[in-house]
Amino acid sequence: MVKQHSPNGSAAAFQERCIHDPTGPEAKAYRVWMDKVLQPLNEKAASIIAEHIDLLDAQHVVPELLQLVAHVSAMRVILHRWQDGDLFNHWSVISYPDKLREYVLQEFARIKNEQARLLGFKPPTIAKL
Numbered sequence: 001m002v003k004q005h006s007p008n009g010s011a012a013a014f015q016e017r018c019i020h021d022p023t024g025p026e027a028k029a030y031r032v033w034m035d036k037v038l039q040p041l042n043e044k045a046a047s048i049i050a051e052h053i054d055l056l057d058a059q060h061v062v063p064e065l066l067q068l069v070a071h072v073s074a075m076r077v078i079l080h081r082w083q084d085g086d087l088f089n090h091w092s093v094i095s096y097p098d099k100l101r102e103y104v105l106q107e108f109a110r111i112k113n114e115q116a117r118l119l120g121f122k123p124p125t126i127a128k129l
Helices: 012-020 025-051 063-083 100-121
Strands: none
Touching: 012 025, 025 063, 063 100
16 A cells, blocks of 8 residues: 555655645545555454453463554544544554564464364464565
């Protein structure tokens, strides 16, 4: 999305355009992507976390998961403001957790290895995306 709508393909240029021209094409594209694609996916992820937190195989809740839920909640407010015509706030003060993907990939590989061990199979090779 950023490469497609940024003036030079960079995230920095895209963010700058959204901030300095909230009615411009980059900001409009960002709002559409957030409303129709990214926020629904983030809502689903946050819902899965909240509804299945008891299934985590950890002594504590991983900070990346808490940060995702907080980010999604903050973005709900921003999307609501957009609907009310306030286009001057595009970024949540709670950022999307940068290390979430890494955590999910590591945990998926760990769980698949444990599953294979319990079933008596050779652990699978999990490709990194």
